[in-house]
Amino acid sequence: MPLMRKIVNDPVYGFITIDHPLVFEVIAHPYFQRLRRIQQMAFAHLVYPGAVHSRLHHALGAYHLMGNALAELKSKGVAISQEEEVAARIAILLHDIGHGPFSHALEHRLIEGVHHESISLLIMEHLNKQLGGQLELAIRIFRNDYHKPFLHQLISGQLDVDRMDYLSRDSFFTGVAEGVIGYDRILKMLTVHDGELMVEEKAIFSIEKFLVSRRLMYWQVYLHKTVLCAEQMLVKIISRAKELIRKGIAVNAPTQALDFFLQQKGKLDISQHLDQFCRLDDADVMAAIKNWTLHPDRVLSALCSMLMDRRLLKVRLDSDPTDAELLNSMKVGLEEKTGISPEEAAYLVFTGDASNTTYDPSDEKINILFKSGEVKDISKVDNALIQHNLAHPVKKYYFCYLNPASIPDFFGTPNQL
Known part of the structure; x- marks a missing residue:
């Protein structure tokens, strides 16, 4: 050489x-x-x-x-x-x-x-x-x-x-x-x-x-709480898009590569699709999120708009798991104010955990x-x-929820519902 x-x-x-x-x-x-x-x-x-x-x-x-x-x-x-x-x-x-x-x-x-x-x-x-x-x-x-x-x-x-x-x-x-x-x-x-x-x-x-x-x-x-929240919102966006597709609702991705993976059902043999995978990058996802801010599905469009404009879900980080009654009451309150279903509310009010080990x-x-x-x-x-x-491992629990003050911006006022 x-x-x-x-x-x-x-x-x-x-x-x-x-x-x-x-x-x-x-x-x-x-x-x-x-x-x-x-x-x-x-x-x-x-x-x-x-x-x-x-x-x-x-x-x-x-x-x-x-x-x-x-x-x-x-x-x-x-x-x-x-x-x-x-x-x-x-x-x-x-x-x-x-x-x-x-x-x-x-x-x-x-x-x-x-x-x-x-x-x-x-x-x-x-x-x-x-x-x-x-x-x-x-x-x-x-x-x-x-x-x-x-x-x-x-x-x-x-x-x-x-x-x-x-x-x-x-x-x-x-x-x-x-x-x-x-x-x-x-x-x-x-x-x-x-x-x-x-x-x-x-x-x-x-x-x-x-x-x-x-x-x-x-x-x-x-694992900063705001970073965690934004990343979990991205996960919810992709999950919502896939769910809508499974229900037969059109969710069009702006690039062929992203559309290919969104449309897949079940486990994929990635070894047969390396070229498709290597066409994927952050630009595909961000373009999709930008497009989906105008999607007719209210949950998908709300999540995408919040992420694009950095008007994120509110987030709390605690050393103990989120109280189940609090989580349920927040979901029920959101359902009553917006008219969305319990399944849809789970995209906007959710909890989870993050952990890290210093040295094992x-x-x-x-x-x-x-x-x-x-x-x-x-x-x-x-x-x-x-x-x-x-x-x-040190484990912390995050609790993400839609700020009640933001509901009119993303779901309209009660008179509009």
Whole structure:
């Protein structure tokens, strides 16, 4: 392959270098370029207006950190061939390529029962065929089917470069300082022991800061009550559109790709429709929502109008489940004021829960390698800040409902009903 070198100016890390023709070929592929049209943080920009970066930004950032991590490990004598290095970089580039529109918010909604990682693997295998088998090693590393497990741990693990980038990037674009981590120091402290990824003992405090920052970002940004509400409204919009279609009511999507998935009944074999899937992005969904603000179905049009104009449902976040009597009384009140059915009211008054775990050593450990050669889990070092009690998920319950003052705007006055 001919030598090539290109640089990308990244606001978080500065210049990112692309110095291998196969990597450039992957980046230039339409499937990867589609990630430009999928926002990294879904509706977080409704709370943090700067959070409009894309999954392509994140993929390139994780690629950059992967390169730094591999260079550091090689400098410490870890055996990594050029082929393995290129494969690991490509694997992290493509780790999120299976995300659909609005990423996690619509996962399992447009395509039921299929996780984005499964779609990522299908797309990687499809690209591998197009590229004459050159992604075989990248796929093995991605699947954790390679004899050097630390390469997979850099892609998917407690200390993977995926998490390092999204925390650094999301805190940068939201302006939330609590998410800032010392990714450069963590990378410098990475090491490999018995084939497993570990960190040197000098990095203990940086790792603890990393885990605490992740916890704070989840509750302050990713699971912010307004962000949760907006994402759940999007889920309700897609669910309502599908229900109307099942009832034989016309709900036209503005693009063929979105229309294809809305019209599907039952489980779909996504492996047979990868081209259709890769035509989908946030633009399809937002155009549909904009169109459906004028749909004759009052529930669908109300939800779409609220989301378009950021006049969201009211939302409460509590440590205890929403009282069933309160939930029922709010639904009944809405039915009486608008004339909608109990089934329709459930789209506008609903509850649910969100949870996050700071660190679960039973899932995957962060091992600290001491100078003596001893290995300890981060939660077991002396005076550990991260302890086993943080392995239990923190759960909060959200309660979303239509503000009574907004009823006339979306459903008319009682005299109009």
